[in-house]
Amino acid sequence: MGAIFYIVRKTVKNAVIDAFRHPLMLVMYGIFFLSIISAVLMGYANSTATYSVEKDTRALYGGYLALLHFISIPIMLKGLSSGTSFFSMSDVNNIFVAPMSEKKILIYGVGRQLASMLFLAICFSAYGGMAMNIFRLTAEDAVWLILGIIVMFILVQMMTLMIFCLSSGHQKRAKVMKYIIYAIPVYPLAVVGIYMFTNGMTVENLLYAVSQPMLEYSPIGWIHGVIFGIIDGNYANIAVYGILLFVSLIACILVFVYTKLDYYEDVLGQAESNYAFRESLRTGNMGESFGMSSQKLKDSNIGIKKGSGANAIFYKHLKEGERRSRFIFLNISTAVLLGVALVTGLVIDQIMDGIYRTTVIYLGTTIICSYLQFFFSAAGDWVKELSKPYIFLIPDSPVKKLIMASATSIIKPFTDGTIAYLVLALIVGGQIPDIVTSILVYGSFGCVYIAANVLAQRIVGMNGNRGVFITFYMSLIFLLMIPGIMLGLMSLSNAGELSIIAATMMGLPVFIWNMIISFLIFLMCRNLLNNAE
Amino acid sequence: MINVSHLTKKYGRFKANDNLSFTVSDGEIAVLAGPNGAGKSTAIKCIAGLLRFSGEIEICGHNNKSADAKRILGYIPEIPAPFELLTVWEHMEFIARAYRLENWEERAEKLINRMELDDKRNKFGKELSKGMQQKISICCALLIQPKAVLFDEPFVGLDPHAIKELKAMLSEMRGNGTSVIISTHMLESVEEFWDKVFIMMNGRIEAERDRKIVEQSGENLEELFFSITEKGK
Numbered sequence: 001m002g003a004i005f006y007i008v009r010k011t012v013k014n015a016v017i018d019a020f021r022h023p024l025m026l027v028m029y030g031i032f033f034l035s036i037i038s039a040v041l042m043g044y045a046n047s048t049a050t051y052s053v054e055k056d057t058r059a060l061y062g063g064y065l066a067l068l069h070f071i072s073i074p075i076m077l078k079g080l081s082s083g084t085s086f087f088s089m090s091d092v093n094n095i096f097v098a099p100m101s102e103k104k105i106l107i108y109g110v111g112r113q114l115a116s117m118l119f120l121a122i123c124f125s126a127y128g129g130m131a132m133n134i135f136r137l138t139a140e141d142a143v144w145l146i147l148g149i150i151v152m153f154i155l156v157q158m159m160t161l162m163i164f165c166l167s168s169g170h171q172k173r174a175k176v177m178k179y180i181i182y183a184i185p186v187y188p189l190a191v192v193g194i195y196m197f198t199n200g201m202t203v204e205n206l207l208y209a210v211s212q213p214m215l216e217y218s219p220i221g222w223i224h225g226v227i228f229g230i231i232d233g234n235y236a237n238i239a240v241y242g243i244l245l246f247v248s249l250i251a252c253i254l255v256f257v258y259t260k261l262d263y264y265e266d267v268l269g270q271a272e273s274n275y276a277f278r279e280s281l282r283t284g285n286m287g288e289s290f291g292m293s294s295q296k297l298k299d300s301n302i303g304i305k306k307g308s309g310a311n312a313i314f315y316k317h318l319k320e321g322e323r324r325s326r327f328i329f330l331n332i333s334t335a336v337l338l339g340v341a342l343v344t345g346l347v348i349d350q351i352m353d354g355i356y357r358t359t360v361i362y363l364g365t366t367i368i369c370s371y372l373q374f375f376f377s378a379a380g381d382w383v384k385e386l387s388k389p390y391i392f393l394i395p396d397s398p399v400k401k402l403i404m405a406s407a408t409s410i411i412k413p414f415t416d417g418t419i420a421y422l423v424l425a426l427i428v429g430g431q432i433p434d435i436v437t438s439i440l441v442y443g444s445f446g447c448v449y450i451a452a453n454v455l456a457q458r459i460v461g462m463n464g465n466r467g468v469f470i471t472f473y474m475s476l477i478f479l480l481m482i483p484g485i486m487l488g489l490m491s492l493s494n495a496g497e498l499s500i501i502a503a504t505m506m507g508l509p510v511f512i513w514n515m516i517i518s519f520l521i522f523l524m525c526r527n528l529l530n531n532a533e
Numbered sequence: 534m535i536n537v538s539h540l541t542k543k544y545g546r547f548k549a550n551d552n553l554s555f556t557v558s559d560g561e562i563a564v565l566a567g568p569n570g571a572g573k574s575t576a577i578k579c580i581a582g583l584l585r586f587s588g589e590i591e592i593c594g595h596n597n598k599s600a601d602a603k604r605i606l607g608y609i610p611e612i613p614a615p616f617e618l619l620t621v622w623e624h625m626e627f628i629a630r631a632y633r634l635e636n637w638e639e640r641a642e643k644l645i646n647r648m649e650l651d652d653k654r655n656k657f658g659k660e661l662s663k664g665m666q667q668k669i670s671i672c673c674a675l676l677i678q679p680k681a682v683l684f685d686e687p688f689v690g691l692d693p694h695a696i697k698e699l700k701a702m703l704s705e706m707r708g709n710g711t712s713v714i715i716s717t718h719m720l721e722s723v724e725e726f727w728d729k730v731f732i733m734m735n736g737r738i739e740a741e742r743d744r745k746i747v748e749q750s751g752e753n754l755e756e757l758f759f760s761i762t763e764k765g766k
Contacts, residue, residue: 302620302622302623302655303622303623303626304619304623304626304627304630306630307630307631308630308631308633309630309631309633310631311630312627312630312631313631315630316616316619316623316627319618319619319623320616320618320619323618324618387614388614388615388616389581389583389608389610389614390627390628390631390673392581392582392583393581393582393603393606393608394603394631394632395600395601395602395603395604395632396600396631397600530582530585530598531582531583531584531585
């Protein structure tokens with residue numbers, strides 16, 4: 001274990017030294033941590049005010065449970081796929097060949113993974129302040145909520161370890177495990193769904209459904225049970241779910257200790273792929289095969305068939321998209337957007353009444369969906385293109401190349417928005433201008449996210465530090481969209497009384513601003529494709 | 534013709550290329566040789582227009598970053614980077630479309646056959662071995678019938694047949710008047726066809742020799758290389 005401790009110690013020490021060698025990175029990290037601390041402090045300061053209304057934490061119950069599932073299920077599925085995110089290529093090359101126990105090496109991998117996840121928990125502390133304000137929690141409650149997330153990370157890592165031990169080298173077992181993991185979120189969804197369908201789609205019923213004690217019967221729910229047991233002073237819950245958590249942790253450790261492990265072969269291929277993935281993340285050059293399986297082609301499906309000059313990049317992207325998914329522009333983000341739009345729309349529908357009902361629905365859903373879009377707008381096709389030399393070598397105008405390379409990423413949010421808002425319109429109705437504007441605004445935010453990415457690539461550089469890049473990218477998004485939102489608010493306030501198409505009145509200036517600023521950035525950054533660095 | 538004039542490439546204070554100037558004439562095969570870290574790949578990437586630099590680089594009289602230069606420049610990178618979701622044949626189609634080539638199919642067919650990729654034509658880039666990916670890179674670069682070609686360690690990962698074919702292709706390119714630069718430290722692989730050699734060390738060209746001069750002096754490429762790179766050791 002000495003060698004492993006040495007690696008850990010040296011890695012931490014050198015990371016600190018490296019941070020001091022890159023002052024810009026240090027400043028960015030400083031800003032990041034300061035913003036989290038200030039968010040926490042502001043949340044605490046605001047929450048000290050006294051409230052006359054009784055607090056209703058039912059939405060928090062549901063939201064927190066959803067968050068726990070949202071984070072834990074992908075981690076478990078990834079662990080199942082070979083437990084391989086634990087190791088880097090340098091681990092494979094240097095530690096796997098060393099005369100060390102495979103179990104110790106696995107502990108090292110899991111520990112390292114856990115450390116990186118705890119960093120995420122720090123990020124969640126910023127939301128602690130927000131939760132204190134919205135749900136009128138005490139600072140102590142917020143700390144318990146964050147601790148719950150940390151416990152969840154630990155439990156999920158231990159469960160991932162157990163899953164990996166049990167399924168490594170056994171495809172059938174892995175398949176069964178996969179179905180079990182899928183069942184974990186299906187259970188609470190089914191409980192809420194059944195309640196809503198049998199008792200009616202009202203906000204009150206939704207709040208009741210998401211706060212039912214039976215939602216805590218699954219392993220992820222146990223953490224929820226303990227944390228809310230502490231917050232609500234429910235000692236029975238703390239005892240029952242605490243014991244269940246403790247026993248499950250012991251079970252995970254026992255499985256790990258008594259399983260004969262031979263996982264190097266499983267890990268090697270994935271570690272190579274992870275290495276390529278991390279390298280591409282570090283350099284900003286995303287490959288396109290991550291998570292892809294091979295597929296057989298029909299003769300009729302071979303060939304790009306269209307395009308010339310820079311256009312060829314766009315048609316190539318269409319072909320690649322077709323191969324990723326049968327429906328080129330439809331994927332999980334389309335489904336999530338549709339779900340969020342419907343839930344938000346239905347909730348507002350229950351709260352609002354009168355002539356302003358639909359316009360407020362479109363206003364509310366557009367704000368929430370545009371915010372969420374940021375999380376889906378990661379590496380588009382154009383970013384992946386930067387990892388190949390061809391885009392730099394093609395003899396065509398750089399602006400045209402940039403626009404054509406981004407075209408699929410620009411079309412995607414407009415497609416998602418069209419589907420989501422048309423379905424929403426079928427359910428809640430609404431004015432045609434509001435529906436169209438919502439689609440346009442949602443799509444235009446996609447353009448702003450891409451433009452900010454282009455600008456950040458141009459300024460920070462493609463091979464720069466990813467932490468600096470992401471902080472800078474997020475700041476740019478904020479700066480770019482503020483004027484549009486201000487214009488929208490001005491347009492709304494100039495109208496005097498609230499209009500029945502308020503979403504259109506506010507949305508149109510936002511859409512126009514977003515499109516203009518995005519195009520200007522594309523124009524300014526045309527030289528991005530002059531250099532691959 | 535490839536004309537490099539006062540090429541300097543800095544990373545911070547470090548000069549990866551320090552005031553390089555050289556010319557590769559039409560129909561000439563030049564070798565950029567040097568130990569690891571000498572700056573060969575950086576120079577190749579600068580010539581390919583992938584990096585920022587100071588100085589001037591011209592490809593057949595066009596600035597290397599212009600569309601006119603790109604149209605006639607072939608580049609085979611050190612690490613092959615095919616599109617993972619395009620088939621071998623679609624790589625050819627993409628290049629033909631992007632460079633607006635006409636009547637390219639027969640040429641693509643020949644290149645694919647010569648590189649023994651014909652039975653892999655419907656395989657995705659990601660399904661190919663590194664050597665085969667390298668072969669795609671070569672096919673893509675040569676499909677445009679370039680007037681100048683840059684090879685960065687082209688023989689790494691290739692099988693003996695592909696090496697033989699590539700050498701034949703290089704001779705053909707010389708016959709067609711194409712300027713070729715090959716960056717390598719595998720000197721024996723270029724021994725039989727080089728015309729000019731630039732030996733690089735620490736970002737600078739330490740020596741420039743024509744084949745005739747080296748042969749007249751009774752030296753070979755390897756002896757010349759070691760006499761320069763191990764000078765003073």
